[in-house]
Amino acid sequence: MEFKDLTQIKEGKTVKVVEINGGIQFQKKIDAIGLRVGSQIIKLSAQVLNGPVTIKIGSTKLAIGHGMAKKILVDGHSA
């Protein structure tokens, strides 16, 4: 299986979160909003030049920085 981070997948794709890296503060922050290992998320858009990535978890839309998006690994093959 091939894991990619959130910055590497195409916009509009639905993927499954397989791993979340980063510090405890970051982990807490995204857990509180409902993003955790196993979540289905949709990547909505990414701004150019390493700008923020917008994702959708359930009915929540969230913009996170490029560095944060790199810490979220997803299963690139799930549809």
Next chain:
Amino acid sequence: MKKIFLIGNPNVGKSALFSRLTGVRVIASNYPGTTVEYSKGYLRMNGSKSEVIDIPGTYSFQPTSKAEEVATSMMNEAIKNNDCIFVNVIDSTNLERNLNLTLQLLKKKIPVIIALNFWDETKHVGVHIDVEKLEKLLNVPVTTTSAISGQGIKRLVSRLKEARESEIDFNEDNRWVEIGNILSETQTLSHRHHTFFERIEDISIHPLAGIPVAILILMASFALIRFVGETLIAYIFEPLFEELWAPLIMKISEALGSSGFIHGLLIGKLVDGQIDFVESLGLLTTGLFVPLGMVLPYVVSFYLVLSFLEDSGYLPRLGVLVDNLMHKLGIHGLAIIPMLLGIGCNVPGAMATRILETRREKFIAATLMAIAVPCMAQTAMIFGLVGPYGAPAMAAVFGTLFLVWVILGLILNRTIRGESPEIFVEIPPYRMPYFNALFKKLWMRIRWFLKEAVPFVLIGVFIVNILYSLGIIEFLGRLTEPLITDIMGLPSEAVGAVIVGFLRKDVAVGMLVPLGLTIKEMIIASVILTMYFPCIATFTVLIKELNTADMVKASLIMLTSTIIVGGFLNLIL
């Protein structure tokens, strides 16, 4: 009666609900973090009165930001005192994420009642919630509301006494599993087509299309602000002052003998035997005309447009689009919100820097705003005085300020230690602003302007008169001549405007008129009056928001950059 705490995720409508319950008007907007400090009010029912407290929104009780810290500590304090009930406000269209906080709250064994807010939106988005079942599963009362339209508020109030401790039991590690179980039993989603708002949604955060859309929206906004402002002046404010007020003042002037100390204070100098609302500098002439006749119309039009943008939900999207640029300045995209608010008035702009997490970001954002963002009062005056010289002159003023904003940001980002965190913001759905709420908000802001600005303008005009008659302005003019005249190329009398600028920037710009400045001097003066220091009201707020040491640093940066920019403009223009 017990205290009532409103608690919930950011942007679920707590502030709107708070206004409904208490009648206290607080600013509610469609972006997370509008409430950065709690608000307090009273709910009256059946002759008794209970305190209602609106807590800033939080996603969890393990705080990761300042607002969440405030929320968590307030809640813990309330639990300790054991005399409160909690109204957990939930966005019904986003039940899963909201229940995360709810379950944490229920575990604390405190009296809770749940308000399923935005209930009217659930049918548009195809969410069906079995309220009775939810009530049974959560083991506390659940009631539906639409705070913006007011639906369900009465029922919520009548059920407040039913708030109770939940006996729900689950393992903390399995919180999300528990949420999943509750959802599958209470919520069904029906398929539906994309709404109009969802379509424009996709465009407004698209990396390529988003930017022209943003430029269009901002340009349209500014065009609208100008149009509304000019229309108000031409059809309402100017006729009022010229045709009603001026003849009355002339009579008073004659009665006072057209000269003397009292005449000077109330009416001011006559220009060619007539009063001149900008130049006369009397309390009843300039003191009233500047805030009401020149500034108020633009304050009204600015806040009308800004409130619309706020309630629509566009601002966080704009934050995402400009995040890249802002990061180079050491702040993230959401800092666009304090900047935009600062265009109205620097005071709320300074307060809004609280949505930024770190001291570094707050310092950079506050400094940049105080230096390079002119408030609407000042902008309106610059419009009035520099505007007649045409677009290039206006571009010179505002272009310089924008460059200062960018360059100073780049420098601050490189020289201040530490790093600024990345953007992390929930994007709210687009909502059609509810006009009643919008006009209430507009009225609140106008009232605030009248209450805060007019007295300061009057004090400013009063002080100028005293300083002139005592010869102090002349003295200070000679003292600061090397700086103001030699470096920045302004006549030494301009020091009077600089002194008044500490109090009010609009009066300060107005004071330039009798000096008969050339267009070059006018541009330099407009720029330095924006930059050298925030007005006293902003300064006071900034000391509170930053701290004294940071404020001293910020003030030094302001003075240095003013001298550099003033000197530079004097050289190249």
